[in-house]
Amino acid sequence: MSQIQKLLLIAHPDRHDTPALQRATALAGQCGASLHVIACVEPFATFSLLARHVQNDARENMLIAQRERWENECRLQRGRGVGVEMTSSVLWTTDLRTDLLQAIGELQPDLVIKDIQHESAFKRSFATPLDWFLLRECQQPLHLVHSAQHPLPRRIVAAVDPADPRTLINGINDRIIAAANGLALQCNAQLHLLYIYDCMPAYMANRAEGAVAWVDLVEDMRASLHNAFVRLADDHGVPQERRHFLMGTPLRGVSRFAQEHEMDVVVMGRVHRTGVERLIGSTTEHVLDQIPGSVLAVGA
Template sequence: MSQYRRLLLIIHLALGHSPAISHAAALARASGASLHIAALIPSLNLLSLLENGDREKARERYLQDHRDWLKDQEKLLRGTGVDVTTEVAWADDMRQDILDYVAQLQPDLLIKEIQHESALKRALFTPLDWRLLRQCPVPVYLVGGSGHALPRKVVAAVDASAGESEHSELNDRIIQQASSLAIQCDAELHLLYAHDISEDYLAELSDSFKLSALSKGVRKELEKSFLAFASQYGVPADRRHFVLGHPVTALSEFASEHHVDVIVMGRAQYQGLEHPLGSTTEHILYQVPCSVLAV
């Protein structure tokens, strides 16, 4: 039985085909889920310069153009067997409006195209995609790169060194989501663990230790732990990948070299103050040449 029954796709740049539409449609066909597409359009400040009567007419014409375009997309998708509905609406607060749609429709998955932001802008403002990762109550599928619309290679990125029950449960959810996605799409499932030894152990070095000797011992223990972890889930030996290096860099390089379509990762949901610099999953969005499913 499919884990997806209802998918919600958010687009806010209608009148220009979004790759996310193809990805959402392919997943809906593969899983038999219904798909609702909501095109959210930021309010146009320029319209405030018009007189009230002209403003309302301009808003309605603008909205109708988007409705007509999206209805054409709906017709095309229905012709390929997708159970799809669409709507167009103004968005005064994009983040809150998206979360309201999620609360109202209760989808199994929120799908959205990655919105790339510059490093300077990320330093000044928390990107929309980061805020959704932190606050959305359902898994978030962020479409990026030029991978296949229907995934052929899915990678579950886990932390095999995490012994706490909280991290263990998150690993379970990551693998379950990745496995279900791979089964529904008839894709390969790979398990990957990327660890940066220097972050944990460089600070502990003294003159009597050499980094190379310490790294070999740590690597051996971590790899042993990872292989035992992978065995628990029955992952074939040729689909287990243990790599050293900063997770963002290591995952990006792996995804590029192995033509990965989707990386499934865990995400942090913050209580109170948020992390201003972003988590690994959040930074991955701007580095990997593929889509990211965050659970």
């Protein structure tokens, strides 16, 4: 990630001093970047049932409340003397996703920051969560924050997959590591490299070959994947003690590693998908429900 100069925080609709705000102000102060906060106000469930003049009054009151809230926060940040240039705007919207993408496109921030919003599996079956939508459609690097034990990250891990043909074609692994390394340099944080390799698909395809053949297959596969991982780590100068090559399923493996090693940020890739892949969702999308710290998603 190049030097961060412009940050955009998508404000939490209900809460104020959130992990994403803490992360955004810490990064802005560390990098000398400007921080703009956009607060989106949507009509409540029974808004359309109100008389027109009542709707107008309610909308204006909601906008004023949010505007005053964030203007006060901007004044507080300036008063703390930490050098954060913070501005805010309030947007009334009846089409949150479209309006957010339009605002992001107009502002062209170096990094978009937002609190992770957890949705139940039942709710996800009827509608794509906003975080998933942004992962798929937002063109800028997207930083989704669950918690910020350290507002300024201290430990950052780049989660890569050198075996996936798509990552080799579009160079996403290099971009993941570059983004993680850039953020680590700007935050004076440790950079780690993680690859969770999964042998189960190969087992399912070759289970008729017998146990001995399976053991040989796993060992050959492990050696091949490890060589690819080492080449990638060598290319980017990652120290030996910060390389992590582990067997498991990507979803559980990444989440478990981040928790056990107290990672503040997990940097992952996102690949645009269609059809069934879009319906199922990617590892990056599903890991949002399990990650203890935060995710930085880098586009292909």
